[in-house]
Amino acid sequence: MDILKIEGLNKNYGVQPALTDVDLNVPEGCVFGLLGPNGAGKTSLIRIINQIIAADSGDIFIKGKPLSPGHIKDIGYLPEERGLYKRMKVGEQLLYFARLKGLSAAGAKEKVSYWLERLDIKAWSEKKIEDLSKGMAQKVQFIATVIHDPEILILDEPFSGFDPVNAEVIKNEMLALKDRGTTVVLSTHRMESVELLCDHITMINKSYKVLDGPVSQIKDQSRSNTFKVKLKGTGIDLPEKYLVRAEEAGMTLLDVHLEHDSPNELLGELMTYGEVIGFEERIPTIEEIFIEKVKESNNE
Numbered sequence: 001m002d003i004l005k006i007e008g009l010n011k012n013y014g015v016q017p018a019l020t021d022v023d024l025n026v027p028e029g030c031v032f033g034l035l036g037p038n039g040a041g042k043t044s045l046i047r048i049i050n051q052i053i054a055a056d057s058g059d060i061f062i063k064g065k066p067l068s069p070g071h072i073k074d075i076g077y078l079p080e081e082r083g084l085y086k087r088m089k090v091g092e093q094l095l096y097f098a099r100l101k102g103l104s105a106a107g108a109k110e111k112v113s114y115w116l117e118r119l120d121i122k123a124w125s126e127k128k129i130e131d132l133s134k135g136m137a138q139k140v141q142f143i144a145t146v147i148h149d150p151e152i153l154i155l156d157e158p159f160s161g162f163d164p165v166n167a168e169v170i171k172n173e174m175l176a177l178k179d180r181g182t183t184v185v186l187s188t189h190r191m192e193s194v195e196l197l198c199d200h201i202t203m204i205n206k207s208y209k210v211l212d213g214p215v216s217q218i219k220d221q222s223r224s225n226t227f228k229v230k231l232k233g234t235g236i237d238l239p240e241k242y243l244v245r246a247e248e249a250g251m252t253l254l255d256v257h258l259e260h261d262s263p264n265e266l267l268g269e270l271m272t273y274g275e276v277i278g279f280e281e282r283i284p285t286i287e288e289i290f291i292e293k294v295k296e297s298n299n300e
């Protein structure tokens, strides 16, 4: 079932379009990557879902029901521009956010204590936000986002400001929440995290949705049937249809397009030219697919 469904969403700022006829289906329990270059419309979309700004037209449904103020407690939103009260102490602040999201006093206390312990920051509970490093404050903001166990988590560039170790901590927390059934919408420019974390992706460019689907399906559709081959030796007399990319360290590296034959037949053919020490299909990365799609849609 789709936990979030968007139909025909439009948003313009004066004459500047931010979203044009965007449809989106976010399956429950997945990590959903929202990708797009700067100015594509991602933040506008996220703000509309969070009811911070209104769309010009279109419909949004959460579990089949039209989006309403009552849904705010079902969503946890980590904005790119972080917003904590600098003068407030960590513990106090988290209690405040938990209460704001509807937790009882006892429930809030329990959750704050659980998360401070879990992210190993209990010792900072009495510190003011202004005395924390950027990464530490980010951890506090992450807790503020998830403290009420939202069903949908919307994270805008959640790894920015973290060192690699803490980025890994947040990544693992995100996956643990997914395992417990939380749906995660992740907006990021970091393609390597998209590849590793997302089940589904949507790409937006210049307000239009240009690509959408399960990551595995998108990668499969983008296969070019090209193989990266390594042959032992250099100066080998090869047919023109093989594209030699380099000759280095006593090896010839080439790209071979699979035409009518099967990979096994191709391998057999290659073996007649020398010892095959590498044979691997070239599958485009999400980053390559992203760049290609953006170029394509810019030319349309």
Ligand SMILES: Nc1ncnc2c1ncn2[C@@H]1O[C@H](COP(=O)(O)OP(=O)(O)OP(=O)(O)O)[C@@H](O)[C@H]1O
Binding pocket: 013, 016, 017, 018, 036, 037, 038, 039, 040, 041, 042, 043, 044, 045
């Ligand atoms: N408050 C605003 N007033 C006028 N134009 C705006 C406003 N907010 C966004 N825009 C414009 O709407 C378009 C979409 O912007 P949006 O911030 O949604 O993109 P984005 O994909 O989040 O970009 P980024 O990755 O840079 O954060 C851009 O052309 C932007 O200049």
